[in-house]
Amino acid sequence: MSSVIRTRGLVKRYGRLRAVDGIDLHVRAGDVYGFLGANGSGKTTTVRMLLGLVLPTAGEVELLGGRMPRAGRRVLPRVGALVEGPAHHGHLSGRANLGLIDAAGPGGSRRTRRARIEEVLEQVGLGGIDRRPVRAYSLGMRQRLGLAAALLRRPELLVLDEPTNGLDPQGIHEIRDLLLELNRGGTTVFLSSHLLAEVEQLCTRVGVLDRGRLVLQDELARLTAPTGATVVDTPAADRVRAVLDGRVLGVDGSRVVVRGTDPAEVNAVLVGAGVPVTGLALQRPTLEEVVLAAAGTSADRVEAAR
Amino acid sequence: MIGVELRKLFRRPRTWVTIAVLNALPVLVAVLVQLTDLAPRPGEGPPFLSAVLTNGALFPLAALAIVLPLFLPIAVAVVAGDAVAGEAQAGTLRYLLVRPSGRTRLLVAKLVALMAFVLVTVLVVAGVGYVVGTTLFDAQPVGGGTSVSGTSLSQQELAGRSLMAIGYVTVSMLGVAAFGLFFSTLTDSPLAAALGALAVLVTSSLLFTLDAASPIAPYLPTRYWLAFVDLFRDPVLWRDVVRGLALQGVYVGVLLAAAWANFTTKDVTS
Amino acid sequence: MAARGRGASARWAAVGLLVAVLVALPSVVAALPADDADAPAAELRAAVLASEDVGFSGYAVSAGGLALPVSERLTDVADLFSDRTLMRVWWRGPAEHRVDVVSGAGETGVHRDPGGTWTWDFEAGTATRGTPASLALPAPPDLLPAALGRRLLSEAADDELSRAGARRVAGRDALGLRLVPADAASSVGRVDVWVDPASGLPLQVEVFAEDADLAALDTRFLDLDLAVPPADVVAFTPPPEATLLTAPDTEGLIAQAEERAPDVRLPRELAGLPRRSFEGVPDAVGVYGRGVTLLAAAPVPGRLAGGLREALTASPDAVTDELGTRVAAGPLGLMLVTPPDGPAYVLTGTVTLDALADAARRLPGAAS
Numbered sequence: 001m002s003s004v005i006r007t008r009g010l011v012k013r014y015g016r017l018r019a020v021d022g023i024d025l026h027v028r029a030g031d032v033y034g035f036l037g038a039n040g041s042g043k044t045t046t047v048r049m050l051l052g053l054v055l056p057t058a059g060e061v062e063l064l065g066g067r068m069p070r071a072g073r074r075v076l077p078r079v080g081a082l083v084e085g086p087a088h089h090g091h092l093s094g095r096a097n098l099g100l101i102d103a104a105g106p107g108g109s110r111r112t113r114r115a116r117i118e119e120v121l122e123q124v125g126l127g128g129i130d131r132r133p134v135r136a137y138s139l140g141m142r143q144r145l146g147l148a149a150a151l152l153r154r155p156e157l158l159v160l161d162e163p164t165n166g167l168d169p170q171g172i173h174e175i176r177d178l179l180l181e182l183n184r185g186g187t188t189v190f191l192s193s194h195l196l197a198e199v200e201q202l203c204t205r206v207g208v209l210d211r212g213r214l215v216l217q218d219e220l221a222r223l224t225a226p227t228g229a230t231v232v233d234t235p236a237a238d239r240v241r242a243v244l245d246g247r248v249l250g251v252d253g254s255r256v257v258v259r260g261t262d263p264a265e266v267n268a269v270l271v272g273a274g275v276p277v278t279g280l281a282l283q284r285p286t287l288e289e290v291v292l293a294a295a296g297t298s299a300d301r302v303e304a305a306r
Numbered sequence: 307m308i309g310v311e312l313r314k315l316f317r318r319p320r321t322w323v324t325i326a327v328l329n330a331l332p333v334l335v336a337v338l339v340q341l342t343d344l345a346p347r348p349g350e351g352p353p354f355l356s357a358v359l360t361n362g363a364l365f366p367l368a369a370l371a372i373v374l375p376l377f378l379p380i381a382v383a384v385v386a387g388d389a390v391a392g393e394a395q396a397g398t399l400r401y402l403l404v405r406p407s408g409r410t411r412l413l414v415a416k417l418v419a420l421m422a423f424v425l426v427t428v429l430v431v432a433g434v435g436y437v438v439g440t441t442l443f444d445a446q447p448v449g450g451g452t453s454v455s456g457t458s459l460s461q462q463e464l465a466g467r468s469l470m471a472i473g474y475v476t477v478s479m480l481g482v483a484a485f486g487l488f489f490s491t492l493t494d495s496p497l498a499a500a501l502g503a504l505a506v507l508v509t510s511s512l513l514f515t516l517d518a519a520s521p522i523a524p525y526l527p528t529r530y531w532l533a534f535v536d537l538f539r540d541p542v543l544w545r546d547v548v549r550g551l552a553l554q555g556v557y558v559g560v561l562l563a564a565a566w567a568n569f570t571t572k573d574v575t576s
Numbered sequence: 577m578a579a580r581g582r583g584a585s586a587r588w589a590a591v592g593l594l595v596a597v598l599v600a601l602p603s604v605v606a607a608l609p610a611d612d613a614d615a616p617a618a619e620l621r622a623a624v625l626a627s628e629d630v631g632f633s634g635y636a637v638s639a640g641g642l643a644l645p646v647s648e649r650l651t652d653v654a655d656l657f658s659d660r661t662l663m664r665v666w667w668r669g670p671a672e673h674r675v676d677v678v679s680g681a682g683e684t685g686v687h688r689d690p691g692g693t694w695t696w697d698f699e700a701g702t703a704t705r706g707t708p709a710s711l712a713l714p715a716p717p718d719l720l721p722a723a724l725g726r727r728l729l730s731e732a733a734d735d736e737l738s739r740a741g742a743r744r745v746a747g748r749d750a751l752g753l754r755l756v757p758a759d760a761a762s763s764v765g766r767v768d769v770w771v772d773p774a775s776g777l778p779l780q781v782e783v784f785a786e787d788a789d790l791a792a793l794d795t796r797f798l799d800l801d802l803a804v805p806p807a808d809v810v811a812f813t814p815p816p817e818a819t820l821l822t823a824p825d826t827e828g829l830i831a832q833a834e835e836r837a838p839d840v841r842l843p844r845e846l847a848g849l850p851r852r853s854f855e856g857v858p859d860a861v862g863v864y865g866r867g868v869t870l871l872a873a874a875p876v877p878g879r880l881a882g883g884l885r886e887a888l889t890a891s892p893d894a895v896t897d898e899l900g901t902r903v904a905a906g907p908l909g910l911m912l913v914t915p916p917d918g919p920a921y922v923l924t925g926t927v928t929l930d931a932l933a934d935a936a937r938r939l940p941g942a943a944s
Contacts, residue, residue: 353682455696456703456814458813560595567584
């Protein structure tokens with residue numbers, strides 16, 4: 001698989017602060033990449049450097065095979081982006097806004113413009129909007145319009161920064177379905193978020209940023225792979241310890257963690273011994289646990305100096 | 307790109323409100339002069355206003371002279387200051403840049419849109435001035451008019467010179483536009499950029515009146531603004547007009563270069 | 577700051593270079609050396625005096641530092657010597673030329689033809705016809721470098737003249753001609769006339785008061801075209817809507833003033849300067865001196881004397897003693913003599929204050 005985003009030793013320094021400190025991102029074609037990090041960890045700065053908005057202090061960015069920011073004119077038409085919330089001209093209608101942004105750069109034929117605008121509006125669920133100005137839109141509608149602008153040129157790569165901000169639960173669900181559908185169609189999605197659940201439900205690959213450093217980058221499936229233990233829910237936790245002596249790794253109320261990669265085998269042993277089993281599952285770490293283990297404390301937490 | 311900028315500018319209600327407000331002052335002056343029949347005494351008041359009572363067809367020039375020192379540059383500074391900083395403040399700048407519209411192209415498109423704004427504004431002021439002047443005052447019956455030097459100008463000559471004057475006033479405003487555009491790339495606040503451009507203008511106007519500043523007077527951006535009057539002398543006095551054009555060209559060139567140097571190497575964090 | 581720093585500094589350096597070149601350009605052009613020629617002073621003076629019929633058109637500026645303390649009636653004249661005056665000129669000859677005084681919002685054009693002058697005032701919308709008078713108040717055409725240079729050099733003696741290098745004026749090499757008046761009474765330190773050697777036209781005239789580094793009066797061409805301008809540019813036909821006026825007849829006015837003037841006999845010599853006669857100057861006015869050192873004396877009626885004294889004493893530099901009140905503006909001295917008995921006099925000219933006081937003592941009826 002070819003790489004769509006690749007950075008090497010990417011650094012951004014603001015005075016003495018290293019906002020981004022030597023990042024080696026690798027996003028492959030077809031990925032849904034979740035870029036996770038707490039607020040202030042350098043996510044937005046990294047996204048801006050990918051798109052050529054912020055110029056790196058050191059290191060290089062390769063986007064769709066071109067060096068940014070120099071290759072911007074060649075590769076950016078193939079990228080759709082939503083950076084730090086949508087922004088539109090408030091006095092114009094949604095369609096007028098999309099028309100302007102489409103006309104502002106290369107790679108958007110004037111003939112197909114109207115049809116493409118209607119298509120993306122339909123895609124993001126704004127097919128029925130009237131001529132009222134964007135000023136009068138709700139936050140969710142603006143978010144959808146921003147997404148529509150990103151989709152306007154049927155990009156190969158979508159770079160989305162917090163795309164579900166301001167959407168209600170149904171909206172989030174719709175957008176998630178839309179992104180998955182686009183991904184099935186071959187679009188690579190780079191999703192920056194601080195919402196673990198969103199990333200966990202959507203992404204195939206995860207990178208975790210902590211205070212400017214990429215502390216983790218791997219397949220989601222591998223990160224949350226079974227640990228080799230089985231979790232047993234039972235009202236009689238103490239009896240489990242008696243039956244499976246030596247295999248119990250930990251007891252927490254009615255949850256008992258037992259070594260063993262086959263829940264059926266564990267179940268058979270317990271039931272055979274007359275221990276009631278109300279729940280049974282392979283133990284997998286949650287993404288939250290993985291992230292917390294990799295990253296330290298929250299970046300916007302300010303420790304008292306001693 | 308330029309088309310996009312033009313559409314953005316002229317589909318904005320604020321642009322037209324600005325132009326309308328700009329027209330209010332000359333119209334008010336015309337009505338007052340007509341009602342009281344009191345033209346300013348020679349040597350006082352804006353050029354051509356004292357001549358309007360005898361020839362209303364000169365009112366477009368008086369109207370330009372009325373808005374030129376203050377109103378027009380303020381309007382241009384506000385629109386120019388908004389050019390990049392306004393997009394930055396609204397957040398639309400980042401979407402323009404990742405679209406991508408190159409940063410240099412964006413600057414040039416903004417400057418062209420500004421020029422168009424100035425031209426439309428000046429044309430509207432002159433047009434409204436003509437309508438107001440010919441309805442409120444007597445137009446010269448035989449057509450044509452008198453030059454500043456006391457010679458007679460045919461209607462074609464007067465029209466041609468008026469067009470040149472409109473062009474000259476437009477170019478005179480380009481320096482202000484370039485200052486506004488440059489400041490607009492320095493800050494994300496349109497207000498700060500507009501105020502910066504206005505501060506330059508106020509400084510320039512003040513220094514112009516100061517004898518101690520006479521060595522630098524020929525280089526002040528406002529120095530040759532009123533030279534459009536020279537187009538109505540006979541023969542035309544080209545000296546200050548040519549210098550005014552060259553000076554505005556230099557200011558536009560330098561400031562556009564500075565805006566380019568700054569904007570193309572700047573982190574867009576808005 | 578590797579990537580950004582390099583690109584940014586290179587771009588800013590290019591902008592800085594552009595600005596530096598543009599800023600340096602005017603001073604480089606101004607520093608272009610002027611070619612001097614080996615022309616003797618007397619020859620240059622002769623060329624200047626013969627230049628009256630040279631046709632030309634141009635744009636000139638005169639700047640004066642002479643704040644004349646005069647009454648309101650003469651503000652036009654006072655402005656002429658204290659302000660910057662921009663003039664356009666088309667010169668076909670002494671009796672056929674046009675001089676426009678250009679102001680920001682209008683202009684005043686003087687069109688001279690053999691029969692007289694038309695004076696067009698745009699802002700007032702008036703065209704005034706006047707007849708040529710031998711005696712008139714200074715007018716803008718008199719301040720043109722060509723006219724002023726000729727006038728100041730007309731009576732210069734050869735031993736007062738010297739050469740003063742060369743400089744560029746209106747894009748031409750101009751040779752310097754320096755006049756240092758020999759009269760002890762003179763308040764003029766020197767007069768520098770910069771002459772175009774080919775045509776003899778003075779391109780710049782600077783008048784310096786004694787011990788002054790700054791010219792009290794500086795008039796020069798900014799643009800000059802040595803082609804005879806077409807006649808239709810110089811001629812003037814009043815536009816249809818202009819108000820036509822006739823200039824007051826100066827000779828009649830002078831004659832009237834002469835009748836009303838107190839009957840006095842002015843001395844033959846004042847402050848060491850001999851009296852001379854000019855055509856058109858009434859007997860009651862005495863003109864003394866030669867060249868750039870001139871002194872005029874005239875009796876003034878009582879009413880006028882009061883107003884003049886007020887104007888003079890308002891000036892902070894005025895000196896008042898038993899002879900009267902005197903004040904100097906650059907090289908120009910002005911004195912109101914108020915003898916205990918007899919009429920008041922006004923003395924004015926390019927003489928020192930001491931010379932004015934000396935002259936005042938010798939006027940008939942003066943305190944001595």
